[in-house]
Amino acid sequence: MNAIPTRMRGFRKLSRRPDDVAVVDLDVPEPGPDELLVEVAGCGVCGSDLHAVHADRGYESMRIPVVLGHEFAGRVVAAGRDATAGVGDLVVAVSIQGCGGCVRCQGGRSQLCADRRILGIHTDGGLAGYVRVASRHLVPVPDGLGPVEAALAEPLSVAVHAVLERTSITPGTRVVVTGPGPIGLLAARLAHVAGAEVLVLGTAADTALRLPFAERLGVATANLSDVAAAEAIRSRFGAAAPDTWLEASGAVPAFGAAVGEIGPGGQITVIAQYASPVEFFVPDLLRRDVTLAFSYAANAAAYDTALRLLATGVVPTAEFQTRYALDDTPTALADVAAGRVVKAVVVPGG
């Protein structure tokens, strides 16, 4: 193993001013007693990183300065005195980290812990050469999965929680997914692999890249800028209404379409963040006995499921990820903002 350098590059939020970010030279951190030092192999960039860069509402608790990045995988290169994982292990980090001791953490809902800390928001994240993480927040990568590919575990864990844990999908379930961003695409893929009949709905902005990509994942698509949701659903499912609606767009009209089109006894699962309030008429859902569920992030067990799924090749990782050098992180963010890539992944050693 190469010697650990003393300095590294890192993509840092420098102040609370919007867009005050830069790739800068930093000290390689020293792992604390229960921490491991991870050499980052790949770190995904996602919409929440853009919110952090812009210092949007909801990001007031961000520590400043902070290295961004919460979707990373890498190799353990040094361990603190009491740390449990071994040097040389390939790992991913759980991005929303619970205290480990409270009722929610003990009950497997660490992402709901009142004292949770978010990587790349409250502690330095993975858009850097190295990152230190407490050993109990690391999940081992199974054999057969590459270190950069494993960086998809974080977004896939979100889809695992939403599709496999918060929603019941069996062969033949008719599933609509609104919002073909990375989470929506991964959710659609999981539903497809579970045997569902899937329809992914996007808008004109999705026609160049995301809807064609969804079709390559094996699912049908429609563009709501061209066709009404009801019509798209009829041409996919005939007279039958959707049983399940995975709302991954965060767009108010998409939620309205879900309320309007979900079938009797069906379920709407919301995975996306919303920037504005949503209004709906309760009897529209009440009289159809609809279940309305929300799915937030994931725990370590869902990461483990996600990693095992990635290792079996469920997601075409090479097509999913577009790679960038660490110094090109601003370009990666711009490409994510413009929808020019499905998933940007920064490769510090590449």
Ligand SMILES: [Zn+2]
């Ligand atoms: Zn993310």
Ligand SMILES: [Zn+2]
């Ligand atoms: Zn807790």
